[in-house]
Amino acid sequence: MGKSYKIFAFPEYRLLFLIAYPLCAIAGCAIVQMDLFSVLHRTFHFMVASGIMASMIVIIEIIGDHFLFGGVYARFGNKMEFLKLSEKGKSLYKSAMIMDQIRRTVFVISVNLANAAIGIIGKGDLAGWLEISVLITYILITLVLCNVGIVICRFSQNPVVNIAVGYLANFMLMLFMYVFSGPEVSLVVVNVVLAAGFVVSSIGSVWFSMKKMEESYHDE
Amino acid sequence: MEIENTVVCGEKIKKAYKGFLLDVESLRLPKGFATALIGENGAGKTTLLNLMAGLRLDYKGSFTYFDEKLGIDDKGVKEKIGYTGPAHFFMPHWSVRQVAEANELLFEGFDKKKFYEIADALCIPVGNVKNVKSLSEGNKTKLMLATVLARETKLLILDEPVSTLDPLMRDRFCELMRRYISDGDGEKSVFFSTHDIADMEGITDYAIIMEKGKILERGFVEDLKEKYILVKGEESDYSALSKWLIGGSCTKYGFSGLLLSEDLERLSGHNAVAETPSLHQICISVMKQNSPLKMI
Numbered sequence: 001m002g003k004s005y006k007i008f009a010f011p012e013y014r015l016l017f018l019i020a021y022p023l024c025a026i027a028g029c030a031i032v033q034m035d036l037f038s039v040l041h042r043t044f045h046f047m048v049a050s051g052i053m054a055s056m057i058v059i060i061e062i063i064g065d066h067f068l069f070g071g072v073y074a075r076f077g078n079k080m081e082f083l084k085l086s087e088k089g090k091s092l093y094k095s096a097m098i099m100d101q102i103r104r105t106v107f108v109i110s111v112n113l114a115n116a117a118i119g120i121i122g123k124g125d126l127a128g129w130l131e132i133s134v135l136i137t138y139i140l141i142t143l144v145l146c147n148v149g150i151v152i153c154r155f156s157q158n159p160v161v162n163i164a165v166g167y168l169a170n171f172m173l174m175l176f177m178y179v180f181s182g183p184e185v186s187l188v189v190v191n192v193v194l195a196a197g198f199v200v201s202s203i204g205s206v207w208f209s210m211k212k213m214e215e216s217y218h219d220e
Numbered sequence: 221m222e223i224e225n226t227v228v229c230g231e232k233i234k235k236a237y238k239g240f241l242l243d244v245e246s247l248r249l250p251k252g253f254a255t256a257l258i259g260e261n262g263a264g265k266t267t268l269l270n271l272m273a274g275l276r277l278d279y280k281g282s283f284t285y286f287d288e289k290l291g292i293d294d295k296g297v298k299e300k301i302g303y304t305g306p307a308h309f310f311m312p313h314w315s316v317r318q319v320a321e322a323n324e325l326l327f328e329g330f331d332k333k334k335f336y337e338i339a340d341a342l343c344i345p346v347g348n349v350k351n352v353k354s355l356s357e358g359n360k361t362k363l364m365l366a367t368v369l370a371r372e373t374k375l376l377i378l379d380e381p382v383s384t385l386d387p388l389m390r391d392r393f394c395e396l397m398r399r400y401i402s403d404g405d406g407e408k409s410v411f412f413s414t415h416d417i418a419d420m421e422g423i424t425d426y427a428i429i430m431e432k433g434k435i436l437e438r439g440f441v442e443d444l445k446e447k448y449i450l451v452k453g454e455e456s457d458y459s460a461l462s463k464w465l466i467g468g469s470c471t472k473y474g475f476s477g478l479l480l481s482e483d484l485e486r487l488s489g490h491n492a493v494a495e496t497p498s499l500h501q502i503c504i505s506v507m508k509q510n511s512p513l514k515m516i
Contacts, residue, residue: 007322010313010351067313082309084275086326087298218278219237 004092005099008068017064022107029053029115046119051177053115054142055170061104062149062166066159068100073154073212080216093213097206104146105202112139133187140194141176145169147201151208221440223426225251227375227409228272228285235267235279242267242279242433250440251287252406254397254423257413258503259430260511265413266305266379268430272411273303273377286374299329302368302376309364312353316346319363329372338366342392357384369396376400378412382419390416394423417500429503431510437502444502449484452476453492461490467505478505 009017032049072080083089116135149169153162180190230247242264249255257265270276272283274292284290290297310319316339323330339346342362349355355363361384368376376397382390397410414420427444429437439447451465458475462468464486468477478497479486487494497505 003321003325007314007318007325008311010315010318013313081275081305082311082322083326085273085298085301085303087295088326092325217276219276 002099004095005103007092008096008100010067013064013067018103021060021064022111025053025057025111026114026118028056029111030118033115033118046115049115049119050112050138051174053111054138054177055173057108057111057142058145058149058169058173059166061146062153062169063159063163065100065150065153066162069097069154069209070157070159070162072209080213083213084217090210090213094206094210097209101147101202101206105143108142108146109139112142133191136191137180137187137194140191140198141173141180144194144197144201145173145176147198147205151201151205154209154212221443223248223250225287225406227251228283228411230272230283231281233268233271233279233281233283235271235276237267240264240267240433242271244268244281244433244435247428247435249409249411250426251409252401252404253425253440254401254410254412255426255428256417256420256424256499257411257428257430258415258417258507259413260507263430264433265430267433269303269305269377269379269411269413273301273305274298275303275305299327300372300374302371302373303378304361304364304368304376304381305379309360310352312351314352315350316344316352316363319352319367323367323370327371330367331370331372335366335370338369339363342366342389358386358389361385362389365393365396369400374404374408376408376410376412378410380413380415382414382416387419390419394420397423417503418498421499424499427499427503429506431507432512436510437506441499444499445496447481448478448497448502448505449481449494450476450497450501451479451487451492451494453490457490457492461486461492467508469508478502 006014029049032052033045080089080093083093086092112135146169149165153165156162156165179185180187226248228247228249230244233242233244233247235242240262247268257268259265267276271279283292285292285294285297286300292298310322314322320330320332320335323335324332336346339362342365344359344362344366345355352360352363361381365378365381382393385393397412401408401410410423412420417424421441424441426440427438428435437444448466451461452474453461453476454474455470455472458468458470461475461479462470462477464479464483465475465477466479468475478501479494484494
């Protein structure tokens with residue numbers, strides 16, 4: 001599975017997305033959570049760090065996918081023609097899609113856990129405040145919006161369109177975070193809905209990719 | 221000369237797309253030979269090649285491969301077919317190394333060492349370019365050729381393989397195809413579309429001429445050269461012979477056109493000479509006869 005992903009992920013992409021980007025995300029969280037604004041409570045720092053990180057991840061993942069599978073659903077993209085010549089083409093394509101989904105999920109969970117760990121280790125008072133459900137909400141909402149945005153951006157080969165999709169997803173993320181932060185909202189219910197959304201969007205995006213590949217055998 | 225063994229056999233192939241209809245009642249490609257597919261832009265050459273290579277499945281009729289036994293999805297068939305298409309065939313951000321890695325994963329018969337040897341022989345700048353996008357159109361074509369020649373194939377389907385190549389590389393391409401076929405001991409075949417008939421005549425054994433989605437003429441080149449004769453004569457004789465001429469044209473300096481060999485006797489009494497036509501002249505005349513293109 002790793003080999004098939006490697007085929008699509010060119011060296012610069014691998015360097016940026018598998019090494020530099022996770023390190024920058026964690027470093028960014030650490031910087032935001034440092035006592036730069038000592039007048040504010042530490043939990044506020046954690047929330048700011050999580051919010052910035054989630055919004056950045058959504059944009060970067062969507063724009064990053066443009067360089068990995070960008071425009072792969074576009075009707076005249078011809079990006080799958082080479083794969084269709086081989087008996088193994090479909091399975092290789094599916095493996096690469098699944099691998100990318102796994103990478104994204106692992107990355108989002110890891111960075112959020114690292115962010116929480118920084119908050120807890122840094123001062124300790126976060127441990128009492130931080131509920132696991134908050135962390136899960138951050139993780140799930142990021143993953144769901146990434147999945148949805150990526151499926152949309154794969155229809156277009158135009159990077160400007162894909163950047164716009166990234167910003168739209170970012171706006172949606174902010175909106176959801178604002179709504180979910182309300183005291184009357186039960187995060188348990190939200191998380192159940194988001195978990196369902198994550199499962200559907202993850203499986204759905206791979207299924208949809210394979211469906212689009214089948215469709216690409218037909219001109220009309 | 222009759223086709224003894226076929227590498228691809230198509231029956232009742234029909235595909236409609238945006239007002240265009242590809243309609244091929246029967247198609248047999250001889251095994252162990254190079255077959256050229258010739259026709260105007262929009263004649264349906266690429267469509268036919270795409271259907272044959274399994275890139276499009278929305279058509280009626282059927283193709284069978286390798287002695288009419290197997291379909292495109294049968295095990296091992298795609299492994300034996302090498303296809304090269306338009307220049308934007310590989311992912312543009314792929315490096316040449318990634319192209320090799322992708323081929324290694326996709327095709328069991330791909331020999332990476334052989335690929336680099338061929339790439340080196342064809343002067344593809346493997347180490348000097350960042351990615352496929354940076355290669356010139358000619359080098360992209362050479363790269364595609366290197367990938368298919370580095371595999372164990374029995375049929376090459378090549379969509380306009382020489383259109384982006386320089387004259388020297390075209391000559392080299394012809395040599396490669398000749399060697400590919402001769403190394404196969406009658407088992408390896410090549411099917412290519414081309415507009416460069418004159419350049420490719422040297423390697424063409426069998427020709428298929430298409431127009432508006434239909435096959436107009438087909439046959440072994442030697443047979444076609446016996447079937448037709450090229451007639452040249454004075455302007456004054458044109459009107460008398462024009463109704464027998466295929467794709468005839470006349471200027472004040474004289475006329476020329478193809479004539480069926482069986483109509484040779486019609487030249488008697490006219491000041492005209494008959495010559496053996498080249499494949500290029502046969503194709504142009506047949507296409508001219510059927511083309512909607514008008515002189516202005």
